[in-house]
Amino acid sequence: MVMEFPGFPGGGFDFGYAEAGAALAGLVVRDGSGLPRSGIIPSTANVITGRSDWNVDVAPFVVVRGDGPRVLLGGVDSSLQVAIAVPPASNSRIDLVYALARNVDAGDLAGCVHVVTGVPGPIPVKPSLPVGGVELGTVTVPATATGTSSSTIANTFKYTAAAGGVVPFRSVSELTAWVAADGQLAVDLSSGSQFQRVAGAWVGNGWTAYAPTWGSTSTPPTLGASTLVGWYRMLGVDEVEVKIYFKIGVGANGGTGGTFTFSLPFPAAPGPTSIRTPFPAHLVNAGVGIYVGMGYVDPAASVVGQIAFNASPGAVWGGGSGFTLNSEVAVSGTYRKA
Template identity: 40%
Template sequence: MLTPSLPSEGASGVPVGAWRRLDAGLFARAADGTPRTGILSMTSDDLVTGTTDLAMTYRIGPFVAVTARGTGVERIANDASETIGTDAAPQANSRIDVIWVRATFVLDGDTAPTTTFGVSKGAANQNPQKPPIPAGALELATAEVKSSDLATQTVLITQTWRYTAAAGGVVRLRNKAEMDAWAPANGALAYRLDTGETITRAGGAWEGVTTSYDPVWSAAATPPTMGQSTISGEYVRRGKWVHFSLRFQIKTGANGGTGPWRFSLPVQAAAGGRQVVAAHIENAGVAFYPATGTIEGGSNVVGLIAHTGTGGGGGLSSAAGLGADSIVAISGSYRAA
């Protein structure tokens, strides 16, 4: 059903339920339309910290939060540092505290409309478990309180609040776990704090993330054997383009097989003409050769064409005969299928 407009000329204004539904459109949402609750980016500083207070209190810094129950959202601002108390440390073992913030509404069955901080306290145990928090509460941090803690200054506090953003904005994500848990609609942007990468949601997955892969070494005729050799690769995909790099170091026991060498790509190449990337060969630290990586249309591998010295082609066409500790490096961008 339609909500009243905002602003409204109605004598009674806009009901709180309608206002919350209208506000939900102002913030980032998952692909299923669920609003993303969290802290609007103001700082990367810790929000919850310990104190030296022997009465056991946590300090909570300023923030603006988006919280939600159902389809609507509400905004909560903490303008200055606040403290909230918790219980004394357990006599033995440890417990988990969860520090949270929450807005309450009579509409949702609460006794009164207010905003409040809270601490949910788990049971003391050798392997303490995280306790649940009230419906609609936004988790800010967890704290493991040991029996030896006299104040929260020595408590292990983990910042568990997450970032959110305005609709169409860039959501900050601390790490891969947060990235994997966030599934917005295609076209959404996010920023990985741990890697410094801006990533894009496309095709139901994240693009622009540096990802490791395990290249496979092969030859056109007789298969090679790895011996003690090592090979690694990584790639980033953005739309139809893939940037990749791989490094192959030949070690004792390797046999190059026969025929031109090939290395598997992280993503199949687009159909059509041949694509070319750069390559370099270091022959056991003695000689260096420029080389070319060739990717045929629709292929899953990059071929290696090596050149002698610093000039023309020919020689080492299969890169066979390289000694132990030789290195093959290939990198570049190609259009993917």
């Protein structure tokens, strides 16, 4: 079933589209200039899915179509099927699936979900989005496809949210492209990191747990019953603060060679190889003593390594270091991610 506001509303009412659209805009998040954010509020991450025939399944969603300070609302409140053209005789084709919050008075097409069929070619091009449309996704149809499930479906819709809500983004680059109002909350779906708009910039919001791995430049060590946990938080869109805690348990085996590493939540940004990011370290060697040290993150690296403690001046922590059962290592620092 398709839900629409016919005429939104038409001229037969005591109030018109301009008044209703402006009032409904108060239900939607706004950017820094006060304009409502167009996009989709989905019922699932993949609004469009393939089938064995030449239709796609479309899950329920709400579409928000911005028109300056006003909005038009529409959507689908139950699943429906939308037809996709059969495959081309050769090459492939990109079809664009989009939603339309219909303005009847403006002569918009009937229905909420539409398809623009692309032109086949060796390097197909996505069709242009019609005026007023809000993109849902694309279907790339090769000549060999036997249905939409054997085509390539990409859910590319832009998320929006109710006023006061958290807006999801597919990547940090998509997030930074939106100039939101201060106080707006957002989440980067690629990492799970949360952000808040503060003084005109996106700032990381809260710690996220991750599972670091214990590695070596030689034979990989084994954890046994050791404890290894990590946390990170975004200080900006590309600056990451990391904390790693390691406690040596029964069965841990560091081997006899190489130097130890801990994996980072994201690879580091590239840069001059001579510039390394320091990570302070702390060692409680059970029954022996407490020591301070330093590790480093090299440009484009995915680990923090070269961890050395003042327990052995000039030596780097690695296989054969001789740390005892229940010894604890903590490493923390801030670096720029790729």
